[in-house]
Amino acid sequence: MPAGWWTRKRHYFLYVVREFTALPLALWLLWLLVEIKRAGDGPARYSPHGSTAFVVFSVIVLLFALYHSVTFLSLTGVIIRVKLFDRPLPSGLISLAMFVLWAVASVVIGFVLIWFGR
Amino acid sequence: MPEKRITIKATRYDPEKDEKPHLQSYEIPFYDESMVVLDALNYIKSDVDGSLSYRWSCRMGICGSCGMMVNGTPKLTCNAFLRDYWPQAIVVEPLNNFPIIRDLVIDMEDFMHKLKSIKPWIIRKQEIPLGAGEHRQTNEQIDDFRQFSQCINCMLCYAACPVYGLNDEFLGPAAIALARRYNLDSRDQGLKQRLPVIGDSEGVWECSFVGECSVVCPKGVDPAKAIQQTKLDTTMRFVLPYGNRE
Ligand code: SF4
Ligand code: FES
Numbered sequence: 001m002p003a004g005w006w007t008r009k010r011h012y013f014l015y016v017v018r019e020f021t022a023l024p025l026a027l028w029l030l031w032l033l034v035e036i037k038r039a040g041d042g043p044a045r046y047s048p049h050g051s052t053a054f055v056v057f058s059v060i061v062l063l064f065a066l067y068h069s070v071t072f073l074s075l076t077g078v079i080i081r082v083k084l085f086d087r088p089l090p091s092g093l094i095s096l097a098m099f100v101l102w103a104v105a106s107v108v109i110g111f112v113l114i115w116f117g118r
Numbered sequence: 119m120p121e122k123r124i125t126i127k128a129t130r131y132d133p134e135k136d137e138k139p140h141l142q143s144y145e146i147p148f149y150d151e152s153m154v155v156l157d158a159l160n161y162i163k164s165d166v167d168g169s170l171s172y173r174w175s176c177r178m179g180i181c182g183s184c185g186m187m188v189n190g191t192p193k194l195t196c197n198a199f200l201r202d203y204w205p206q207a208i209v210v211e212p213l214n215n216f217p218i219i220r221d222l223v224i225d226m227e228d229f230m231h232k233l234k235s236i237k238p239w240i241i242r243k244q245e246i247p248l249g250a251g252e253h254r255q256t257n258e259q260i261d262d263f264r265q266f267s268q269c270i271n272c273m274l275c276y277a278a279c280p281v282y283g284l285n286d287e288f289l290g291p292a293a294i295a296l297a298r299r300y301n302l303d304s305r306d307q308g309l310k311q312r313l314p315v316i317g318d319s320e321g322v323w324e325c326s327f328v329g330e331c332s333v334v335c336p337k338g339v340d341p342a343k344a345i346q347q348t349k350l351d352t353t354m355r356f357v358l359p360y361g362n363r364e
Contacts, residue, residue: 001215001283008190012280015328075327079346086258 018071021064028061073098124148124200125207126158128170131218139218141209142167148200155195155210156184159222172222179336182270185277186222187211192274192334213277215286229273232289235315236297241308253305266299266344268337275331275341281324288324289315291331291341298344313352322348 006016039046076098077091123145131139144162156174163170174184177196184195189209200208216224246253275291282288297316300306316322325345332342 001280005280005283009330011330011333012328015326015330019326075346078340078343079350081347088261 018068021068024057024061024064025068028058069102073102122148122204124158124204126155126162127207127209128159128162128222129211129218130170130221132220139212141211143207148204151199151201153200155186155188155193155198155200155208158200158208159195159210170222171220180270182272185213185272185274187214187277192277194272194274194336197336213273215277215279215283216273224273226273228286229271229276229290229292232293233271233296235289236293236300236312237308238296238300240300240303240306241311242305243307255304259304262304263299263302266295266302266339269295269299269339269341270337272336274334274336275339278330278334280328280330281326285320285324287320289318289321291325291335291345292339294322294325294348295339295341295344298348301348316348317352322352325349 006012035049074095077093077095080094082089082094126144126146127141128144129139130136130142144166146158146161146166148158150157156177159170159172159174163172172184172186172195174196175181176183179194179197182194185192186195187193187210188195188198189203190211192213195210210222212218212222212224216226216228219225269292271292273292276282279288279291282290294316297312301309301312322345325342327342327346329342332340335341
């Protein structure tokens, strides 16, 4: 396989981008662990990291996370087989259900975080 | 009106003479809109250069033997129309990711070995005597695996799969789709015999879901779907208390 195989086709390229998005996401999550550790010292000694560079990095990582999630959830309809009354549910419906669950989970987690943060 | 012509650049390779494969150009008449790449190769072989080697048989997308790279994409050459490429030249190469035997002919030994390893036949714990009648199935039971039974073993999915290209130990798309076809068949009881092969690290777990196998599959088998469903199934067997059922 030539080293540049992933540049040969749009599909390969998008796949590599999808896989690559996991890397900055992992870095951001490591950073989150550092922040949690710092916050463990108590509110008086904690100041959140708010430099412009970090905000820009976070926004980019958010876009990557959205791309990763959307590509992943769109595929769930292909992967998950659910039968209702002996007939398989249409894959579009399964993907839609996953997106709804994703939205509900995001709202609930956001709500809980804001609630405890106050 | 001058005769329409098209250029075919085909891989030539004679292991006894050539160090590596190279392309040879042939300009041939494009006399019929229904001509496919395989017709062009047949024209070259019969009228221009009889030494060109390639596989084919049915000319109707059934036998799966005429798969080649057409302008970099794995295609059945009997199903790739010249009109979709003309006036550009068409580059015809042997399927990616396989060793070349000669010209456009690849060595499919590895694929055959993998197909066999998943035991692609109905396995029964106890054979039912013929006199006991047929194994009946409902339409819904057939629908469960119908899509995965359409495979014609053309190997286009292997040529499209970068994971197989990087690691030829990977069981690969068509073999896993075929395993799923039998595992979903209500008459089959061979899941446990196939699990060590499909659940292996070189089985479904080697796949990182590029998805190109399903894009190039000429029969709509969707091997990527078979692989991801198998991943989910094998995981469920592992985590659910009743998972290790037959
Ligand atoms: S799954 Fe599709 S592409 Fe792969 S061998 Fe079967 S028919 Fe060909
Ligand atoms: S010649 Fe049989 S599939 Fe093309």
